[in-house]
Amino acid sequence: MAYEVTATRRRPKTFDEMAGQEFVVATLKSSIETGRIAHAYLFSGPRGCGKTSAARILARSLNCEKGPTATPCGVCTNCVEIARGASLDVIEIDGASNTSVNDVRQIKDEVLFPPNAGRYKVYIIDEVHMLSNSAFNALLKTIEEPPPYIVFIFATTELHKVPATIKSRCQQFAFRLIPIDTIKTILADACRELGITAEDEALFWIAKESTGSLRDAYTLFDQVVAFSDGHIRTELIREKLGLLGLDAINKLAEACVQEQAAEALLQLDSILEQGISIEQLVIDLAEYFRSILLLKQGIKREALLGYSAERFSSTVVESLTAQQIEQALSILLGVYRDIRYSLSPRFELETAISKLSWLRRWIAPSELKEAVENLRSSFLNPPNGAPRITAAPMSLKAAEREAPAAHIEPIGPAKTELPEQAPSLTEGFKQFLAAKANQAASAVSSRSRDGIQEPTGSLANALTPERVPTAMQAQKPEPVQVHEQSPSPEPVRPLTQEHMESLRLELINLLKKERGMLASGLEKTADWKLEPDNPEGPNLIIPARDSLSADLLQKEKHSISGTLHQMGYTQLHISITLVEPKDAQKGEQSGENQIPPAVETVRKLFRGTIVRIK
Structure with a gap:
């Protein structure tokens, strides 16, 4: 008899044998027992969690000779043929290879014929999201009003790619990832069926690596059984599959938290010489620091940590704060993104290990801000009295x-x-x-x-x-x-209208170094005017050529006044004005160059520019 893989041999045959999908199973069983059978179902969820198996079980439940029943017998002709994939009334279609409109048209023609031996003619379309838009549109009418003996069951891993018009015509069931503990229990049952033994930690590792997919767990389980010789051991798995043990990661992490960069880099070189891939090592380090972060928060569930809490280095856990562990995770996740496009992935990893070596000196911005605020408070607030x-x-x-x-x-x-x-x-x-x-x-x-x-x-x-x-x-x-000396009064520099241009240039040069924008605003001003007979004191009028400069100078009027005071011009009032457009053009156009009104009208009409006036 040919060898049969564990995933096929242990495929569930009834709803009760499905693991981790209690809500879906309860709903389907109830609908069958009450006779509320929909004409279209849409099963969505991650790979390897039981979508296709549930579709086959539903088809057997509908066409079982003792049914419709939630518990098909599995021995009648219909149940046996459906289990073998030989039933003419249950048609399985791969959506990835039958994506065209012609394939859907063939289905539309076939649904007109009633089932051969069973009560229902069931179409199971796997990976339905791979169908083209034209194929989906061709299915709409058939799904909405099919013959009473037709049932469509769609399965997909990418629900967001299925058009809303299809979703609205189907009953949707979301399949979930299977918990690690449940997969571990199922693998232990598979070991007993095969008559082999396994370490508890080895089964836990297989369940964790499957990431909630029972089919992936069975596939990895078959690979491990092939080289285990009747007993599955964790060390043998690491040796054969080229995996890194927790002890090696503990040593590397301890060297980092003890700020021994040279030792950490030597540990890294030793690990890479064992044939561990750089990408896998980065993943293992990221998972390790994630577990350390969980331990720091007081979480000790083995299903979350991947190992028992006692296996992790207490030195690493006690030496780092939660913020420093988060920083380590940020560094490693960044390395994982960078190594795919790096000229030398090893250099990227070595740089990350060097950064992890000074991780204990890293201070979170919030802690640094708090320390500065405390120092400022103690510096500014005196004690009572x-x-x-x-x-x-x-x-x-x-x-x-x-x-x-x-x-x-x-x-x-x-x-x-x-x-x-x-x-x-x-x-x-x-x-x-x-x-x-x-x-x-x-x-x-x-x-x-x-x-x-x-x-x-x-x-x-x-x-x-x-x-x-x-x-x-x-x-x-x-x-x-x-011994304080009485301050001598500041000298007052003379100020007349003749000094306005020199004052303007002197002020601009003084402000250019530190207040470049203000100096630029002063450069865009017209001729300054002085009103020495102002009752409140001499008044300096600064006319701006545009509204933007006027707003800037108005806001900075106190700064201008202060700078003039430092230059020796005291008791001087500043007034900012805006030059009218006509006044701004005075001096730029002489009397002989004035544009006649008729010419200006023509220029505006044709949106032209005057080049020369003769």
Whole structure:
């Protein structure tokens, strides 16, 4: 007798023998027992989950001599012929090889003839989504109003490719993937039928690799049985199929989390020398870190992990945070996408292993933001009872420029001391911080004596000795005291109408380095005007040539005023105006070049351009 593969030998013959499709089985059995038999069924779902088997069982249930019944006998003539595929009343058609309209027309002609021996003439069309649109359209009328003895059963793995007009005329049943535990139990029963033994872990591996398809599980099972010699062992499976064991992955992952990049790369080279494919290794590593992530979340189900929780390295689980494990998965999934188009897939994998070696140093953006916010909060918010002083804000660069000019001389012990070390600050800036701190302390003490309420300000928070951050600590200098010198008034530069053009150019050159867009807006202005007799002070009128520049200058009016103040032009009011179109053209066209109204009318009518005026 010829050898029969396990998938064919163990094909279910009744609805009760189908695994993992309880909802579909219950609905079909109920419809048969109550006589509510539809004229068209559509079975959809992944491969190898029982769609074609359910269609054959339904055909046997309808044509069994003791039926229609939900439990066909399997011994009558009709049941035997349907099981052998020899029944004239059950026609199986492969949709992938019969896609044309002519094939469907043949079906339309055949449905006119009643069944030969059974009650129903059943058409089973597998992979129905492969039919052409013309073939689907030819089927519509037949499916909608078939003869009472005709039943169509369509099976497909890609339901989204079936036209909606076909779906609406069929009862739809969605088949599901079979759970791993169920497949493992079925494989154990197959081992008992064959009289062989198997390790529990080996059967679990076969079930996991089948990804929910019982037919795939049977196929892999037959391959393993062929070289197992009566006993299926996990180690033999790995050796024969070139698979990577969990112990090797544990060693590689431990080297990565311990930041031993050289050791990790050597482990990788050893694994690749065993003949493991790079693509399969990336898949195994991704599955490994997925299991580590599940363990980190407290999930220990063996069906989800692939192995028992004790088999995974505790060093890897405890060394990484959930965010770092997610980053590792992101790296490996990216490598899997990249190796297909890479010049050297091995280089891609080695680069990924190198990245995994510094995984423990990776900080999630949310954690980094939280740390910065905590540092900022501790820097700006003083403890209860600490004095607050209002002061004008000052940038770090401005403070460094001002610091060397402070007049400092040492005195006796003071309350304010700078912390120990600030490698990123200049020596002059260190002295400036100390000077400002002493100045703040003396101001607070004098105000307290006079009974004046203390103002608040963020600069005082930053300069109090208790709030100086550790990163800015400098070595302790001798206590210092600052003798403030009264600031000299800023010089006021003369300003007349003759200076307007030079002022405009000077301001544009000053703003070009840091405020390029504002400088560009100033370049698009007309002649500036000065109104020295304005009651509120001199008024500088800046006429913009277009509305876009006018809006920009209006928004940046305070910036322009501040820059002019730094240049020595104080108490100067700024007014932004928009040049009228006629005013903007003055000076550009002389009196002799004015366009006559009649010529302008002709130009607008024909949408022309004036080249020259004589």
